[in-house]
Amino acid sequence: MIEAHRLTKRYGEKTAVDGLDFTVRPGTVTGFLGPNGAGKSTTMRMIVGLDAPTSGSVRVNGRRYAEHRAPLQEVGALLEAKSIHPGRSAFNHLMALAHTHGIPRSRVEEVIGLTGLQSVAGKRAGAFSLGMGQRLGIAAALLGDPATVMLDEPVNGLDPEGVLWIRNLLTGLAEEGRTVFVSSHLMSEVALVADHLIVVGRGRLLADTTVQDLVRQAGGDAVHVATADPARLREVLAGPGVEITGRAGAEELLVTGLTAREIGLKAAEHSIALFELSTRTVSLEEAFMDLTRDAVEYHGTTTGTTGTTGTPTTTGIETSRSAA
Template identity: 70%
Template sequence: MSIEARGLSKRYGEKTAVEELTFTVRPGTVTGFLGPNGAGKSTTMRLILGLDRPTAGTVTVAGRPYAAHRAPLREVGALLEARSTHGGRSAYKHLLGLALTHGIPRSRVDEVIEAVGLTGVAKKRVGGFSLGMGQRLGIAAALLADPATVILDEPVNGLDPEGVRWIRNLLKSLAAEGRTVFVSSHLMSEMALTAEQLIIIGRGRLLADTTVHDFVRSAGRDEISLRSPEAARLRDLLAGPGITVTSDDAPDSLRVNGLGAEAIGRTAAEHGIPLFELTPHRVSLEDAFMELTRDAVEHHAAAPVPHHQEVAA
């Protein structure tokens, strides 16, 4: 039930939104879809769901284009825009309409409403929902037909911490059931906790298709910070091929790359050098992402605007 893109491209006039994307999203794992604003993530998801036609290339779900499935909702559940529901309908009526037009039992409507935590507001009009409640309703619609593939675009927008954790656990449980889970997000910390695979694009092009672990590991070696009253002596002892030791702001502080905390501690102990601090600083997913995509960001923020200060007369 994988999603497969092959040479996928989409142009709008002279603007190329997606260019020759080739990737596979496999079942049984949560795959994060990352990229800066304007990278082409939403366009790619629209192409997967047949909402836009590719200029070139193909994209299939379970071996077929989305529109070629006899019951697409049973194959793919998707959330692209939480505010796309008619504001005058209740959450229950919205889901019931989807269910009746796709041969889904009424009982399933109650199941998904309870699953996403909307039981208390199911009969209220959607127009009065907060963004977080709208996200929950959109996820309920995506899960309504019990699909084998789930595609969610920024599902944690507007959710409180409890809701974010709920989404995280939901995605992991769906993948554990063998489903294909493809989710975009700008929250790198959340992707680090949720996703196992990553597809990263920038300016419409594929930048990385790898695991979270391998991506972070390839971004650079971990750094160790330490403090010692004999920092200068320890610096000379730690120096060696592939090892970088730099002085920090304080005279008793060092930063070490290329050597683990255990090896540093052992060297210090062998030479009777006291250590006041020995702290590893691991490369984060956010650090690795920023490094990879720094040339693919369309709009870079300038330095902060200084506060206006009134000049006394």
């Protein structure tokens, strides 16, 4: 379990993390989301003691990371895949870590097999691709068989097979009762593996919720209805937990709290003609973008030039909102 209480980190006048309160519980995959510059990496660094909080505290399994006598067996972390001596082989890198905790060679060989590194275990890590470097970093995180696993952007550089492997690994670790805390910019992957979400923006907590609830709040369970008698349909559908929105006198309504099937059956029961009945689909990415719209620090800009279609082209330049 990871517990943060009023966790704050300042660098001079810059507040990178601003009073975060959250708990990452065992037996579930918790996604850690936020735009670039939101404070995710700084928060993870404070969890494992690489950065000291300016104020507040963070505990892993009831203690500060530095207070654990065998930290690799408490929390396994991947924060930077390339933080490996380039001249050392994958096997020797893992053995060096194992010696610090009395971990046997058999466990090193086990995690090498688990992460698919058998064919390159004797090669220098400096020659590894980004994907192989990720696998080695994950092997190091799993080396102590920790109760808590924390991975920062673990699918970076992985091919489709590797992404599927990570997905199965994370869900498997959670099913074993471990605490799994993972950051990612790939919303589609987070939607597939995460049960709970912690979303931050500009260092502050924006949401501590489930994937389903975040999507629901963004209108993910809403049903679009068009009818010639909206006033009567409102009366028919009204009830506990049902919310109906729409302009007065307009034929179109947005209904939450009822499925399209339930709405259709109630309308038919009262002989109310429907012109349209469709479920609005909102992805986790759309819900995330909606939630973090005012917390994005860097925005792409469009130039005045156009392509052959006359549509403005987007540059690769990022512009800081604070400087705009």
